[in-house]
Amino acid sequence: MTTTDTTPVTRPSVQRKPKRKWTYYILPVYTWAVLFYLCLPIFVMILFGFNDTKGRYNITFQGFTLKWYKELFAIDGLTNALVNSLTIAVIVTVVSVVIGGALGLALGRYRFRGKGAVSLVVFAQIATPELVLGTSLLSLFLTLNVPRGYFTILLAHIMFCIPFVAVTVQARVAGLDGSLKEAALDLGATPAVAFRKVTLPMIMPGILAGALLSFALSIDDFVTTSFNAGQTVTFPLWVYGASRLGIPAQVNVMGTLIFLFGLVLAAYSILAGRRKKD
Amino acid sequence: MSGAAVDDDVKVGALRQRFGRLTGYWLALPGGLWLAIFFVIPMIYLLSLSLMTGNFIDGFTQKFHVSTYWHTISLYHDQFIRSIIYAVIVTLLTILLAYPMAYWIAMRGGRNKSTYLLIILLPFFVSFVIRTLQWQFILADNGFVLGTLKDLHLVGSDFHLLATPIAVVCGLTYNYLPFMVLPLYVSIERLDPRLMEAANDLYASKLQALLRVVLPLTVPGIFAGVLMTFVPVASDFVNAQLLGGAKTTMIGNVIYTLYLTNNDYAAASALSFTLMGALLIGIFAYARALGTKDVMEAAAL
Numbered sequence: 001m002t003t004t005d006t007t008p009v010t011r012p013s014v015q016r017k018p019k020r021k022w023t024y025y026i027l028p029v030y031t032w033a034v035l036f037y038l039c040l041p042i043f044v045m046i047l048f049g050f051n052d053t054k055g056r057y058n059i060t061f062q063g064f065t066l067k068w069y070k071e072l073f074a075i076d077g078l079t080n081a082l083v084n085s086l087t088i089a090v091i092v093t094v095v096s097v098v099i100g101g102a103l104g105l106a107l108g109r110y111r112f113r114g115k116g117a118v119s120l121v122v123f124a125q126i127a128t129p130e131l132v133l134g135t136s137l138l139s140l141f142l143t144l145n146v147p148r149g150y151f152t153i154l155l156a157h158i159m160f161c162i163p164f165v166a167v168t169v170q171a172r173v174a175g176l177d178g179s180l181k182e183a184a185l186d187l188g189a190t191p192a193v194a195f196r197k198v199t200l201p202m203i204m205p206g207i208l209a210g211a212l213l214s215f216a217l218s219i220d221d222f223v224t225t226s227f228n229a230g231q232t233v234t235f236p237l238w239v240y241g242a243s244r245l246g247i248p249a250q251v252n253v254m255g256t257l258i259f260l261f262g263l264v265l266a267a268y269s270i271l272a273g274r275r276k277k278d
Numbered sequence: 279m280s281g282a283a284v285d286d287d288v289k290v291g292a293l294r295q296r297f298g299r300l301t302g303y304w305l306a307l308p309g310g311l312w313l314a315i316f317f318v319i320p321m322i323y324l325l326s327l328s329l330m331t332g333n334f335i336d337g338f339t340q341k342f343h344v345s346t347y348w349h350t351i352s353l354y355h356d357q358f359i360r361s362i363i364y365a366v367i368v369t370l371l372t373i374l375l376a377y378p379m380a381y382w383i384a385m386r387g388g389r390n391k392s393t394y395l396l397i398i399l400l401p402f403f404v405s406f407v408i409r410t411l412q413w414q415f416i417l418a419d420n421g422f423v424l425g426t427l428k429d430l431h432l433v434g435s436d437f438h439l440l441a442t443p444i445a446v447v448c449g450l451t452y453n454y455l456p457f458m459v460l461p462l463y464v465s466i467e468r469l470d471p472r473l474m475e476a477a478n479d480l481y482a483s484k485l486q487a488l489l490r491v492v493l494p495l496t497v498p499g500i501f502a503g504v505l506m507t508f509v510p511v512a513s514d515f516v517n518a519q520l521l522g523g524a525k526t527t528m529i530g531n532v533i534y535t536l537y538l539t540n541n542d543y544a545a546a547s548a549l550s551f552t553l554m555g556a557l558l559i560g561i562f563a564y565a566r567a568l569g570t571k572d573v574m575e576a577a578a579l
């Protein structure tokens with residue numbers, strides 16, 4: 001980090017660079033140390049995806065290899081779990097973006113009876129610990145004898161994604177000028193066209209953020225899923241179950257690939273946001 | 279324009295108005311219903327299940343016995359208290375770790391602010407379970423941290439971190455740190471830098487400016503951060519399961535075992551409901567102590 005010193009130079013000191021007090025560096029060094037701490041497990045995960053271990057145990061680094069990338073789908077249970085997680089995340093993202101986006105739009109722009117109650121429920125759901133979300137849903141399914149599996153995971157994930165989408169879209173709508181839509185209506189656009197051509201593009205950043213958040217929340221969820229999965233296994237559930245026997249290196253590889261995918265998406269959205277601003 | 283066309287326009291306008299009044303309902307209906315059916319109603323079922331008696335084999339009957347509560351709480355009060363203690367320690371640790379960092383990024387981050395924020399969010403691109411497992415691996419008895427320390431004879435050869443409260447608190451602090459940094463960052467970023475200049479002009483030392491200007495103005499951020507860490511930490515069971523041992527069991531582990539291994543649904547739901555109630559009371563007491571205005575601001579964050 002180089003910052004230009006703006007203090008006026010009183011005497012010409014050509015050789016000596018302006019020196020900062022050492023205390024100036026405490027906070028940046030500290031910040032980078034904490035950032036390193038936050039990323040340490042990611043480095044370890046990526047590194048041990050390249051570890052040349054013999055068996056299932058992946059404990060000490062024994063040399064560089066790409067074999068786990070070749071044998072990525074060698075463990076059937078793990079592959080199935082990953083496919084489950086990915087398909088669930090896609091379905092959950094689509095459904096919760098539509099339902100949650102509509103809810104966010106309603107909360108941000110329209111007046112209706114019970115709006116306060118709905119906002120309260122949205123807020124309460126976000127504040128409720130996942131453990132309670134999972135156990136209460138399990139109580140419902142147990143009492144009504146609903147068999148737990150893929151479908152109940154979908155229901156649960158959509159439930160905890162809706163409020164997050166609603167809140168991001170609502171925040172976006174609240175900052176918008178409502179008169180633009182009225183102008184479109186006055187100029188003869190039907191409500192559907194006005195929505196598609198005016199409202200939707202304006203709330204798009206909120207919807208995209210909500211979609212990213214839903215996908216991340218769904219693919220990563222362990223707590224709520226573990227209570228409502230029945231015999232269905234998702235990626236986090238498989239990893240958790242395997243942790244007692246030792247984690248195969250394929251888990252690190254899949255984790256690395258998911259990580260890179262998320263990183264690319266996030267970088268893309270940041271860059272897209274920057275380009276819009278310019 | 280002919281009279282008929284004007285009539286049509288008026289009709290369309292009236293229709294649009296009527297439709298417009300209902301739009302809010304139509305938009306809110308699916309989401310509202312979904313949350314009602316899968317969030318609000320399950321809470322009632324949780325309560326009703328906790329008031330049942332019986333067991334998995336004979337079936338459960340609705341008895342409205344409150345005794346399950348007294349019984350399970352007296353059985354598991356150790357784990358309850360431990361969860362609260364861990365949550366308090368972890369929350370304080372995350373504030374101490376996060377505040378200087380959030381402050382520096384917000385005040386001196388310059389044009390790299392979004393890059394720093396992205397780095398803080400990086401862990402979220404890795405599954406929660408995998409991240410915690412990496413800590414199990416990093417803190418292992420012969421892992422590269424303890425292994426190196428032991429080779430250097432800085433710690434005894436029988437020293438270990440896994441299965442101790444330290445490992446669990448470390449894992450929890452790690453996993454919930456970003457939830458503290460982000461709200462703190464948002465509230466510090468919104469501060470007007472001129473306020474600090476004014477404090478300096480009025481002869482406040484840097485420390486005084488921090489304690490009497492910056493800190494009070496960022497209370498909503500601290501409040502939001504505490505909500506976002508304390509509640510999930512108190513109910514976490516993954517860290518205690520993967521990093522802890524028999525003596526670090528938290529209430530979440532008990533609930534998990536009772537539901538999924540012992541099938542003791544009544545006791546498990548009684549414990550969940552108690553946890554929920556305790557956290558709610560805590561949140562309200564805390565909100566009361568801070569004042570409602572700050573709470574609304576925190577909610578707005």
